[in-house]
Each structure stands twice: as structure tokens, then as C-alpha cells.
Amino acid sequence: MFYVGLDLGQRRDHSAIAVVEKVLPRLLVRHLERVPLGTSYTAVVSRMREIVQHVELRGHCALVVDGTGVGAPVVDALRAARLGCELCAVTITGGDHEHGHGGAWSVPKRDLIAGVQVLLERGELRIAKALLEAGSLVRELLDMRITMAGNGRVRLGADGFGEHDDLVIALALGCWRARQTQIGLGTSRLTGI
Numbered sequence: 001m002f003y004v005g006l007d008l009g010q011r012r013d014h015s016a017i018a019v020v021e022k023v024l025p026r027l028l029v030r031h032l033e034r035v036p037l038g039t040s041y042t043a044v045v046s047r048m049r050e051i052v053q054h055v056e057l058r059g060h061c062a063l064v065v066d067g068t069g070v071g072a073p074v075v076d077a078l079r080a081a082r083l084g085c086e087l088c089a090v091t092i093t094g095g096d097h098e099h100g101h102g103g104a105w106s107v108p109k110r111d112l113i114a115g116v117q118v119l120l121e122r123g124e125l126r127i128a129k130a131l132l133e134a135g136s137l138v139r140e141l142l143d144m145r146i147t148m149a150g151n152g153r154v155r156l157g158a159d160g161f162g163e164h165d166d167l168v169i170a171l172a173l174g175c176w177r178a179r180q181t182q183i184g185l186g187t188s189r190l191t192g193i
Contacts, residue, residue, distance in 0.1 A: 001021070001022045001060055001061070001062070001178075001181070002019055002020065002021050002022075002030070002056070002057045002060055002061040002062075003019070003020045003021075003022065003027075003061065003062050003064060003174035003175070003177045003178045004017065004018070004019050004020075004048070004051060004052060004057070004061055004062070004063045004064065004085075004174060005017070005018040005019075005020070005064050005169070005170040005171055005172065005173030005174030005175070005177075006044075006048060006063065006064065006065045006066065006170060006173065007066045007166045007167075007169035007170040007173065008041070008044070008065070008066050008068075008070065008071050008074055009035075009037075009164075009166055010037070010038065010039065010040075010041070010070075011037065011038065012037075013164050013166050014034040014035055014036070014037060014164065014166045015034075015035040015039065015044050015166070016032075016033065016034050016035070016166035016167045016169065016170040017031065017032070017033040017034075017035070017047070017048075017051065017170055018031070018032055018033075018137075018167065018170035018171040018173075018174050019031035019032075019051065019057070019174065020125075020171065020174040020175055020178055022178050022181075022182070024182075025124060026123075026124050026125065026126055027119060027124060027125050027126070027175055027178055028126050028128070029125070029126065029127040029128060029131065029134075029137075029171065030128070031051070031131070032131050032132065032133035032134065032136075032137055032167055032170075032171075033132075033133065034133060034136070034166065034167065035047065041070075041073070041074045041077065042077070044074065045074070045077045045078055045081050048063065048078060048081075048083065049081055049083055052083045052084065052085045053083070053084070057085070058084065059084060059085070061085040061086070062085060062086040062087075062088060062177050062181075063078065063083065063085050063086065063087050063088070064088045064090060064173040064174055064176065064177045065078060065087065065088070065089050065090065065173070066090060066092060066169060066173060067089030067090055067091050067104070068090075068091050068092045068093075071089065071091075072089075075087070075089040086103075087103055088103050088104075088105065088177055089103060089104050089105070090105045090106075090107050090112075090173055090176070091104075091105070091106045091107070092107060092108075092109050092112065092169070093106050093107065093108050093109065094108065094109065095108050096108060098111060107176060109169075111176075112169065112172035112173065112176055113144060113168065113172055115172060115175050115176050115179055116141070116168065116171060116172045116175055119175055119179075120141075125175065133167060136167055137167045137168065137171065140164065140165050140166075140167050140168045141168055143165075144165065144168060
């Protein structure tokens with residue numbers, strides 16, 4: 001099974017795509033991609049169609065999309081495109097607990113990032129060095145920081161440390177869904193996509 005994470009950006013941040021294959025006991029990063037800045041969301045939907053219709057992924061994938069902010073209309077466009085795979089929208093929050101069902105979830109950002117960290121520490125996540133964006137992903141992972149704002153809010157990200165976190169978030173979304181299915185949570189598939 002393949003899990004495709006899509007972090008949405010457009011003007012300042014890239015949209016990013018990560019494809020993870022579950023080959024128990026590991027998750028293997030098979031594809032990483034940054035969509036060029038300024039790319040329309042319509043073009044992103046078209047690119048996602050190309051990816052999920054690839055011969056290896058067709059009928060064996062789940063698309064996990066950052067549904068935060070402007071993500072909601074893009075999720076609607078992805079649903080309307082009838083991509084032929086499970087579609088799960090994740091609103092990334094600063095909260096303490098994940099919740100949701102079916103195709104809509106709210107998940108704390110720290111849980112997404114921690115999931116990737118745990119997989120890496122256990123040796124359960126493998127990133128092929130030959131991937132074009134592998135170096136960028138590793139830099140983003142190393143640049144992740146937890147900072148405390150003056151108002152007491154905790155911020156998790158790479159902003160201000162030289163890199164964005166778009167590839168990390170795309171990877172984290174795919175890994176989150178793969179781990180959910182591994183432990184038996186939220187395994188119901190959407191129909192009519």
C-alpha cells in the first residue's frame with residue numbers, strides 16, 4: 001500500500017508531495033517532490049492525478065492532504081477529480097489530541113512530526129538517498145525546532161532556521177496515515193471519490 005502526503009503551499013511555501021510505501025515492518029520513502037512556487041492549485045490537483053494513477057499506485061494508495069486554511073477548497077477539488085484512491089483531509093492543529101473519522105481529521109502538528117521521529121529512531125522509515133529531494137528532506141528534519149513565543153504559545157517548525165518544513169509535513173502526513181492503518185484506526189475507505 002502507498003500513502004501519498006500532500007502539504008499545500010503556493011506563493012511563499014512550496015506544495016510538497018511524499019510517497020511512502022508500506023512494506024512491513026518498514027515504511028519506504030519512494031518519491032519526494034516540491035511543486036514550483038506559484039503553481040496553481042488546479043495544476044496541483046492534476047499532478048496528484050498523475051501520481052495516484054501511476055501503475056504501481058493505482059488502486060493501492062491513500063492520499064492524505066493538509067486541509068488546513070486554504071486546503072479545504074483543494075480537498076474539494078481533489079474529491080471532485082475522482083482520483084480512485086482513499087482521500088483523507090487532515091487539519092493540522094496546535095491542540096493536544098487528534099480526532100475525526102472517515103475522511104476528515106484534526107491532528108496536532110507535534111504528533112505528526114513526532115511520528116516521523118519515532119519511525120526514524122526505530123529504523124522503520126527508510127529514505128532512499130537517490131531521491132532528488134532527499135537532501136532537502138534531511139535538512140528540513142534537522143532544522144525542525146520547538147520555540148516558545150512571548151505569549152506562551154509553542155511553535156513547531158523550521159521557519160527562521162534556513163529551510164521550510166513542507167517536505168517534512170508531506171512525509172509526516174503519509175506516515176501518519178500508514179501508522180493509523182497499521183494499528184487499526186480509521187481504516188474505513190471513502191467511496192465515490
